[in-house]
Amino acid sequence: MTEPISTTAPTEPRASRPQRERTLKSKKTGPDAAPGIRGATSIADGVVEKIAGMAAREVPGVHALGGGFARTMGAVRGMVPGGRTSVGHGVKVEVGERQSAIDLAVVVEYGFAIADVAAEVRENVIAGVERMTGLEVVEVNIAVNDVHLPYEEEEGTPEGRVQ
Template sequence: MAQPSPNRPDVPATPLNEESTAGRTTISSLVVQKVAGLAAREVPGVHALGSGVSRAFGALRERIPGSGTTSTSGVSVEVGEKQTAIDLDLVVEYGARIVDVARAVRRNVITAVEEITALEVIEVNIAVNDVHLPGEDDDTPESSRVE
């Protein structure tokens, strides 16, 4: 029998590998990456995901027609049958208290991934790789632009 979800007591949470099911459900790592990335971006103080180099490559890739980019830069995951571990690379807004932003990101990512996928998040590792300064240009440097 399904247990009520701790965040929404009226909605039962169904485990992925319940014995009474008529089949098997698998969740792609890409799904977990996207959910985690979106949840991290929702937190105030997060400017972007990824390091400066990966953001520059992402901006370049977005300019190439048909490149099929995904919004998973700065997010890597390991997904098992019932559990997942998530690594995030963040760029934080200048002036935001990094420890508070990291705590809020961790909490938001765990909540979103567990609610949406029913996977247990065993860890969320966060690396703050850069600080976004007011007035900094978000585009790639002039020398890297594709005309």
């Protein structure tokens, strides 16, 4: 024998309705919502370059950043009225959503241990970039391009017979 088929649709239990409302309330928007769900933040490569450049220059023993040509162009730019030298010279970065990689070209002052200066630059750059941006710094590669000798002229010093 066959059992009769019910034609009435099953009703939703009333207990599940308040639970669904609680779920909707937990995804608040407005001033009470967590900042992480109220928008996105993107950080440009140039921002990380500036932070890394400033952090590297803070280390004792770092004379300048950049290779010879970049430093020359920076000195020329600094002599032009209204021109400014960029703190990002000698810094290249790759920025992802959560991580960054940094390459630095450094000129070290004569008399400083290059390995010690490089280690301190690496630590300072990582700390500065991670603190200011929240990005994880996966690597800081340092290329020491030159050693600044005490008797070498400063870049940007005007040359001429009369000073």
